Every structure is written in structure tokens, then in C-alpha cells.
Amino acid sequence: MATIKDLAAKVGVSVATVSNVLNGKPNVGAAVRQKVLRAAKQLGYRPHRAAQAMRKGRTRAIGLVLPDLTNPFFPQLAQAVENTARNLGLLVCLIDSQGGAVGESDGLILLAQHGVDGVIWCPVGQHVPAPLRTLDRPVVLIDRPRPGFAAVHSNYLMGGQLLAQYALQQGHTRIGLLSGPSDLESARQRRNGFVRAFPKRLDVAWEVRVGFDGVLTREARDTLLRRQRATLIVAGNDLIAINAIHFLAEHHVQVPDDVSVTGFDDISWARIVSPRLTTIAQPLAAIGTRAVELLQERMAGAAIPSRATVFDVTLVERESVKNI
Amino acid sequence: MATIKDLAAKVGVSVATVSNVLNGKPNVGAAVRQKVLRAAKQLGYRPHRAAQAMRKGRTRAIGLVLPDLTNPFFPQLAQAVENTARNLGLLVCLIDSQGGAVGESDGLILLAQHGVDGVIWCPVGQHVPAPLRTLDRPVVLIDRPRPGFAAVHSNYLMGGQLLAQYALQQGHTRIGLLSGPSDLESARQRRNGFVRAFPKRLDVAWEVRVGFDGVLTREARDTLLRRQRATLIVAGNDLIAINAIHFLAEHHVQVPDDVSVTGFDDISWARIVSPRLTTIAQPLAAIGTRAVELLQERMAGAAIPSRATVFDVTLVERESVKNI
DNA sequence: TACATTGAAAAAAACGTTTAACTAGCCTCT
DNA sequence: AGAGGCTAGTTAAACGTTTTTTTCAATGTA
Numbered sequence A, B: 001m002a003t004i005k006d007l008a009a010k011v012g013v014s015v016a017t018v019s020n021v022l023n024g025k026p027n028v029g030a031a032v033r034q035k036v037l038r039a040a041k042q043l044g045y046r047p048h049r050a051a052q053a054m055r056k057g058r059t060r061a062i063g064l065v066l067p068d069l070t071n072p073f074f075p076q077l078a079q080a081v082e083n084t085a086r087n088l089g090l091l092v093c094l095i096d097s098q099g100g101a102v103g104e105s106d107g108l109i110l111l112a113q114h115g116v117d118g119v120i121w122c123p124v125g126q127h128v129p130a131p132l133r134t135l136d137r138p139v140v141l142i143d144r145p146r147p148g149f150a151a152v153h154s155n156y157l158m159g160g161q162l163l164a165q166y167a168l169q170q171g172h173t174r175i176g177l178l179s180g181p182s183d184l185e186s187a188r189q190r191r192n193g194f195v196r197a198f199p200k201r202l203d204v205a206w207e208v209r210v211g212f213d214g215v216l217t218r219e220a221r222d223t224l225l226r227r228q229r230a231t232l233i234v235a236g237n238d239l240i241a242i243n244a245i246h247f248l249a250e251h252h253v254q255v256p257d258d259v260s261v262t263g264f265d266d267i268s269w270a271r272i273v274s275p276r277l278t279t280i281a282q283p284l285a286a287i288g289t290r291a292v293e294l295l296q297e298r299m300a301g302a303a304i305p306s307r308a309t310v311f312d313v314t315l316v317e318r319e320s321v322k323n324i
Numbered sequence C: 001t002a003c004a005t006t007g008a009a010a011a012a013a014a015c016g017t018t019t020a021a022c023t024a025g026c027c028t029c030t
Numbered sequence D: 001a002g003a004g005g006c007t008a009g010t011t012a013a014a015c016g017t018t019t020t021t022t023t024c025a026a027t028g029t030a
Helices: A004-011 A015-022 A030-043 A049-056 A074-087 A101-114 A130-135 A156-169 A185-195 A218-226 A238-250 A284-300 B004-011 B015-022 B030-043 B049-056 B074-087 B101-114 B130-135 B156-169 B185-195 B218-226 B238-250 B284-300
Strands: A061-066 A091-096 A118-121 A139-142 A150-154 A174-179 A203-209 A232-235 A260-262 A279-281 A308-311 A314-316 B061-066 B091-096 B118-121 B139-142 B150-154 B174-179 B203-209 B232-235 B260-262 B279-281 B308-311 B314-316
Touching (some): A004 A030, A061 A101, A061 A284, A074 B074, A091 B074, A101 A130, A101 B049, A150 A284, A156 A260, A174 A238, B004 B030, B061 B101, B061 B284, B074 B284, B118 B130, B118 B284, B156 B260, B156 B314, B174 B218, B218 B238
Parallel strands (some): A061 A091, A139 A150, A150 A308, A174 A203, A174 A232, A232 A260, B061 B091, B061 B118, B174 B203, B174 B232, B232 B260
Antiparallel strands (some): A091 B091
């Protein structure tokens, strides 16, 4: 790999001048500038990132900390993040914490050690890992907002409302809720958006909380079987919805004929299960892209106040809800 | 962040000595060694990776270059790679080329610039991108072997054979082949493993080649509808199988009642479609893990000959094949 | 006693950049 | 003509490590 020194030697000029040219500093003549640029191109010069990092304290790499890549929610996000980052010349360093707080913590330590300039983080619990504090770099939360952090996510309230509106349209008023974990803001808002949209007209027959990974607790399974009076089951996300549908099918309850189900997220699975899932689509790619842009702003400069960027969601109607 | 200098000052010893302690060099007294270690722990010292990188020319980071994270085949692989890498103290830098050769090339340039110590690569085409040559770091291919490269992948031949054996068991002898692209070794071996297992007893009624992304060409669709005499369709991977099943369903051909279908890979989707897919499971996590281990060996030392590590596969029987 | 050998530690150089401080030459202004 | 200011450069220091070389004292040997 050619170094700045090689360039300097080749052009017959000092390394400082070469550096100045490469960084677009003004104090260098047009002729020399040209020569340096030409030589750089000719030798295929690429700055040594480690050396730059050492001098400037910036690595032009960012961390992406996710709970679980095999959860079909994340790949699209990761892809969007990587691609926009790369377009900005940023390298993405991946941490998959496997849903564990220790993995998350270890990952952040590793990122800190490598001196990433910022991190995009989808937190797994509700605590703030110690390494994040000492990291002292901008952080943008993704999908899961928290007070005091910059975040980009979907308008969960709106999603809940759209679902409520659609439920009424399709003639459903007796609702069963398979909500996500109550300690996740995103789960709470999905639920509240739905429940508070038409409190008079929608009747919540029952509610059970399960994890976003979709595994059904004993309570959830029992409730589903009893099923009480609900004609529509509103799940906290697609994973939950899909598991519920499968569980019901095993017990000879057909969706949507016997009971309707909605999801949330429009993960890839929603399109391929049967019945295909009526759900709320988030603009995942846009979220990933925006998160990188936001992070880059923060990395570049001034301390921007920590607000959340919220994206509209849309209802995608498929076959898991019956008009009654 | 505490530096080696801080440690030196605190203990009252030179930086060289601190470095020697930290690197386990022998030429330092037991007393001093203890004191340095204690101080390091106390100050929470972490080596500055960029500085180390500059001096040693190693970054303790590796690249992971994938064609498409949203292809459900890759997340598990990526997760396994990240986790084992992290356990070895290696940071994983992700490149998602979106299936394009330019993205792949750009990504490799970015990785080279950051000086990753090696890369795990699932190549998208059959050419070798220029940046890979100049990178001059160990490379381990994953899932898609090529002559002259170290690689870790499944025993595709075996998968094809298992499928052939199972087909006969279930009474199928007239086969339709929806093979993967012929320029991919892995696709060829899947196909050949099947076709050559029982050439006398299995009769290939038709064969069409499609991409591993599963989108059905016009020819594939036409052939599926005519369907000729085949009772079993052997798809090159799960994506193809699932698309075929959906396409057939749209045209009122029921799987497995009217025709049976097998996949390959056992991606997450295979479990949730209906009918659930009978397919070949690859040990994805093991492959990812092994790839990292192999890479690390190569990064550490001697030029090991470039051979392929091959994992056994298993047949997972679900409901997409009917016994006739 | 003189001299080589060893062990423990320090000093200094090096990695590839950036940047602050400096300099030489030229121009402009009194 | 001399002071001051630009312009276009150069020199040198710095970033945090590792590593080579050097120093120094203690020990062993003849």
C-alpha cells in the first residue's frame, strides 16, 4: 500500500504538503496540487485508516448493535444501515447480542476499543449498559425509543390507530390483545394506539402480554384456546401473530374463518404464511437510512438535541382478517 | 481512556516495561509485573486498537461480505460469525453487497482501507473482484466454494443424495428439477447429487434453471403449469421451492396433494409456510463458526493449503412430499 | 581484581497521518 | 528602504503502541 511518504517522494515535496492537498487545505499552489493528485491516483493511494484514526481520533466506522439478526425484523434494517453508511464512506461493525445483556455489553466494549465514531443501537432491555456511558460517542436508537436518546422509529400509535379503524371497518368490536412486553415503549404505543382510538366502540375482551420474540406463554396459549368472546386478535408483532395462528391451527381453529388476527411490522414472513398476514408495514429501509444520517450529523458536529424521528406506517391488508 | 503512559506514570516505570508486561514478554520482574497488572485493572485500561494496528499492522477486525442479508439464508450465518468472532476478540465489519458486483467491490475496498485482518466472503458471481487481490489478506469462502480458495460449506452432493433416496422411499420416480444457477458450484452439486444417485430408477421429466433468489422465470412458470409427468419437484433451494408452491397454489395446484416439492437449506421460512417444507438442513451456525476459526488460523500463521471444510447435512421431513 | 555474562529496565525509533509552528520569498504600503 | 502581510511551502511534534537498542547493576568466572 502506497503511503503519503511515497507520494511526497514521487512528487518531490514534503509529506505535510501532500497531506494538505489530500485534505483540501488552501495553502498550496495549483501546480503542486495537481501533481500530488495525479500521483495519488496513479499509485492508487488510500489513506491508512488506523493512522488517521490515531491522529484525529475518528475511525470512520460505526457500530450497529442488534438483539438478534435471525429475527426477521432486523435484516432489512441492517442492510439499509450498511448501504447508506457505505455511501458515506463509513464502515459498519456488527454486534449481534443474541438478545442477551452481556453480549450487548461485550459488544459495546469491543466497539469502544476499536474507537467507532458512533453507534446505532436497538436496545434489548431497558437498562443502559455501562460501556455505553464510557464510550462517549453519539448514539442513535433504532426502533426502540427511550427518553434522553436520539431515536428513529415508526409511529406506533398511528399503527395502532390504523388497526383499530380497520377492525371497526371489518365489523370487529370484541378484541383479544396479544400485546408485546410492557417495558418496551414501542409495544406500549402499539397497544395504546389501538385501545385508545375508539374506547367506546372497541371492547377489549382479554389481554395477555408476551415477548416480541413471539413465543407464547402458557397463559397466552390457554387464553387463545378459551378465546372467550373476541372475534379479532391483535398481536403486538408479526412473530406473535404467526405463532398464534399456528397454535390455533394445531387446535383446529382456523384463521380467519373462526377468528381474525392482525400483526405488526410486515416482516418477510407475513407474506408467506397462510393466511397471509394483515399487518402494519414499517418503512424499515427508510428507518435504517435515516438513523445513519442522523448519526452522521451528530458525529460531524454540534450537540443536536435528542429528539425522535418518527415515520408514518401503513396498513397492509391481506387475508388474516375476515369481514363480519 | 487510560493509556499505557498513564499506567507507566502511575506505577513509576517506563512505557516499554508496561507494554512488555501487557504482552507477556519475559524480561520483567515479578514485582513490577504485578503492579502494572493491578494498575491496568484499576484504571480499566484497554489497548487503543488504532495504535496497535498502526504498529503491528493487524487490526483484530475481520470483514464479512454477504450478497443479501434479507435472503433468509444469511442471518443465521452472520450471527454465528459475529458471535464466534467476538469470542476470539475479533470485530466483524459487515458488507451487504445487495447482490451487486460493484457493491462487493466497494465493500472490499472499504475493508482494505480499514485494514481488516481477513475476510469471510460469500461471493456473488464467479469472478474475483480486483480489490480482493490487492487486499492480500486471508480469505475464507462461505457456502460457495471455488478452486484455489479455502472454503467451508455443506455437503451438497450428500444433500442431493438424501433427497433422491427419500424420493424413492416415498414412491416418486418422475422428477421435475427447478435447479439453481449452473454457474454456482453449490447449485451444480445439489443437482448432481440428486440426479446421479439412482440414474436408473429416477427419471428426470424436465429441468429448468432459476436464480437462488427464487424468482421464477417465464420458462419456469410455464413448465410448472404444464407440469408434465413429474410427481415430485426438486427445487434448488427453499426460496425456489416456496415460490413454486405459491405459484402453483395460485393456479389451483395443491402441494403435496397434486404434486410434491422439496427444498434445500431449511431457512426459517421453511417452517412457517404451508405445507411446511421438506428440505435439507445445513448446519449454518457450525459453518459460520468454522469459517471464523479457519480464518483465524490463517491470520495467525503459516500458509495453510486452501482446502474446503465440508459439513454433513440432514434431511428434515415435513409435509410438502406425499407418499404415493 | 579484572572482565565477561546475565537480567531488568529505560530510551529511542518506528508505524502513517495531521497540524501547529516556522521560514523564505514576494508584494504593498508609507 | 524597511516594516508588515501574504503565499506556498517546510520542519517538527504529536497521536498510542511495539520493538529494537542501549544502559546499568548485579552476578559469576578466571
